[in-house]
Amino acid sequence: MSQAGEIIPNIADSRELPASIVVPGIRGEMVTLRPATLEDLPRMDELDAYYNASGITGKDAAAERAVVHAWVHRSVAWEQGQTPAQSGVGDPEARRTMAWAVLTNADHDGDGERDAQTTGNMIGMVFLIDIDGWGKSARIQVVLGHDYRGRGYSRDAMPRVLTYGFAPHPAGLGLHRIWVAVPEKNTRSRSVYRSLGFVPEGTSRDALWDDQNNKYMDQIVMGTLADEYDPVASLDAFGLHLITDNPGVKEALAAREHSLAIQQGALGSDSADGRADGGASAASELAAAIRGDADRARDGRDARSESAKRDDEARFADGNADGRPQSWAYGSDNHSKSSKQAWWRTLGRGRKRDNEEEQ
Known part of the structure; x- marks a missing residue:
């Protein structure tokens, strides 16, 4: 019981992440996001989701696969309320990860059948990584199957995850900053991030290896802040619509x-x-x-x-x-x-x- 004059911190202003989290379902027009599970990991292999990883994220395919597995394990552990010591996949700085499986009911190739039926309509995953309660920041990343890139799926999913991330607690994570890191040669992704309101923040020189051209390349860091991000415009720029009953x-x-x-x-x-x-x-x-x-x-x-x-x-x-x-x-x-x-x-x-x- 608090004493007179004692200031009780508001949970919304807390720098401590909760011991457990509910990864919410999120609806889009082309995709639906649900919490990723360990059973989804083999499907990422079936989708050839790590194809050209060095061109997209700057990692080799084996490293990309390893971090995706770690992210999903961390997300599941957080949902189950496990501490880093209990899960064995935690972060010494107590940063957390949230992982969603990206599902689609679209027939984008016009063959009369829904896409990705062989993988349960799953076409990839989207992550909020290194969720930092102290700094109120996180990194976002989308990993899609090879055949489902460049079709607008990430443009549908990312703004809705960003909106949830920036929404005040308890409806969202109450983040202040969300950022991405992109190889300099991945101009297409950088263009998408710009259209979502991300701005270049800095360059890590020669931080990545370009195996196609056998040379080092720069990594571009881009970010957006809660008071800069526009939930309406980020979707409207791509002809997509706000779904107001989504979390946050x-x-x-x-x-x-x-x-x-x-x-x-x-x-x-x-x-x-x-x-x-x-x-x-x-x-x-x-x-x-x-x-x-x-x-x-x-x-x-x-x-x-x-x-x-x-x-x-x-x-x-x-x-x-x-x-x-x-x-x-x-x-x-x-x-x-x-x-x-x-x-x-x-x-x-x-x-x-x-x-x-x-x-």
Whole structure:
């Protein structure tokens, strides 16, 4: 029992990770995510998921397979509430891992049958790795089967995992930063990460070995922060829609709306008509999404005044007013014409994948 005047820490502000976790199911339009199990690991071999690992992550195939097995074991151990000493697969810094199996009901190749039936519709995995309770950070990685790369599956899965990761506790993990590390030659994945709001943070020189070209290569670190990440725009940039009953979505949107309100207040009276209109539009969009009315949210954005759109375009062009780089792919120009075509329904059909790098 606490004494008078004693400050009891809020669990949401705690720097301690919980002893156990429930890995939640997450729904997308193309994929469904469920907690990964040890029984899923042989399916990754069947999917040839470690093909061209050096081009995608900078590891050789054997090392990639080994870390995937370790990540799934760590995720299962955390679900079961096992300590690092009990599981034998923990981290001395008490960092944890969450692993999801990526399932699809899509018939992307148009053969009349659902994809990946031989592996129980499983096409790969997505991970939050090195979840650091003290620093409120984690690394995200997607590992897909060879035949399921470059078809937009990761674009459907990743924003939803990011939204869960950034959502305040207890609905999400309450992370402050999520990052990735990409070989310099994997330009396709870097482009996808940029479109999700990740920005380059630094370069590890000659950190990886390029076995195809027999030379060292740099590793590019990219990251995004909770107050930068936009759950709506990250999906809308690819013609995908918010699913508001996914874990953490309502909370992440509410936090984002609060952050936008603070940013709008900090902008002051400059370009009052355009920026106030844009801020009100963003707030109404998020409020509509929180109520589960995604169509209304998009209509509200499309109805935004031309002056606000021009102001947004200017801010994204100079990359200074809101801190986002010029190349941030879901700027207002993309917003106005992004989600009208479901590009992912046809992307990747008939494409040769021998040199495919994007996960």
